[in-house]
Amino acid sequence: MRGNDYPNNTQLDLYRTTVWDRAIVGMAIAAALAALAVATLTGCTQHSDAEATEDFNNQPVSFARAPADLPIVEIDDRNQYALASAIAKIEQLDPFEAHNAYRDLRKAWIGKHYRWRVFLVSATCQHANQCNVLPFDRAGADKSITQGWMPRVDIDAKTHASILRACDGESPCTVELEGTMAELILSTEQFTRMSFSNATLRPIRLASRD
Numbered sequence: 577m578r579g580n581d582y583p584n585n586t587q588l589d590l591y592r593t594t595v596w597d598r599a600i601v602g603m604a605i606a607a608a609l610a611a612l613a614v615a616t617l618t619g620c621t622q623h624s625d626a627e628a629t630e631d632f633n634n635q636p637v638s639f640a641r642a643p644a645d646l647p648i649v650e651i652d653d654r655n656q657y658a659l660a661s662a663i664a665k666i667e668q669l670d671p672f673e674a675h676n677a678y679r680d681l682r683k684a685w686i687g688k689h690y691r692w693r694v695f696l697v698s699a700t701c702q703h704a705n706q707c708n709v710l711p712f713d714r715a716g717a718d719k720s721i722t723q724g725w726m727p728r729v730d731i732d733a734k735t736h737a738s739i740l741r742a743c744d745g746e747s748p749c750t751v752e753l754e755g756t757m758a759e760l761i762l763s764t765e766q767f768t769r770m771s772f773s774n775a776t777l778r779p780i781r782l783a784s785r786d
Contacts, residue, residue, distance in 0.1 A: 651754075652688040656711040659685060660723050663768065671764050678762035686760045690772075693780060695748035696739065700726065704736035709753060709777075725768040729753060729775040742779035752778045 666677040694709040701707035708726040712718035731739075743749030755775030762768055 649689045649756075651691050654685075654688075654690070656692050656694070656727075660712075660721055663723060663762070666762075674764050678764070682760050682762055686757050689754070689756045691752060691754045694727070694751060694753045696743055696751045696777065697748050698740060698743070701736070701740070704731050704733045707731060707736060709751070710748060713748075723768065725770060727753070728769075728771040729755060729777065730758070730771065730773045731775050731777060735776060739777040739779065750780045752780050754778075 662681055666674050666681065669677060692711065694711050695713060696709050701709065706728075708728050710726060712721050712723075714721070739749075739751060743751070753772065753775060755772030757770060758773035759769065759771040761770065
């Protein structure tokens with residue numbers, strides 16, 4: 577255009593139409609590219625998921641095991657006599673050394689799963705939530721052990737009733753305690769106390785002596 581040459585209405589309409597057409601074409605191209613990208617990503621994801629599922633199913637060991645396939649709880653083979661021996665040694669130390677030694681002993685024993693042969697007296701196990709067992713045969717071979725702790729066992733009502741029936745007329749009754757040591761109180765100022773959670777008590781029939 578020169579000087580005072582201004583576009584007429586026809587030229588302006590043509591210019592607007594051209595700009596609008598170009599904009600529509602641009603948006604259409606952008607939409608097509610976006611759709612192509614989504615389709616490609618979806619295809620990759622589906623392929624990856626299929627491969628992941630196939631790989632997981634082909635694993636010799638699955639992470640989602642049935643409860644029956646879960647590892648059996650490991651039994652710590654240390655018994656109450658080993659614990660009593662460790663406590664007796666600490667009792668010979670001065671209070672400061674004993675405090676640290678008791679702390680280490682608690683860490684070494686608590687939280688482990690044990691299976692002990694103990695003795696049940698009905699008077700100390702009158703209720704499922706108030707059941708204590710005797711760890712030592714004080715009237716027999718263990719009379720030299722002076723420690724007086726009696727583990728408390730956390731059992732359900734069914735187990736409690738069953739073990740009392742099995743031990744009826746026998747006191748003390750020899751039983752097998754299996755459970756996890758949930759509490760162990762060791763101190764120079766308190767009596768030793770311990771408790772077992774998830775515990776079971778089973779009667780042990782010993783051969784009669786002639």
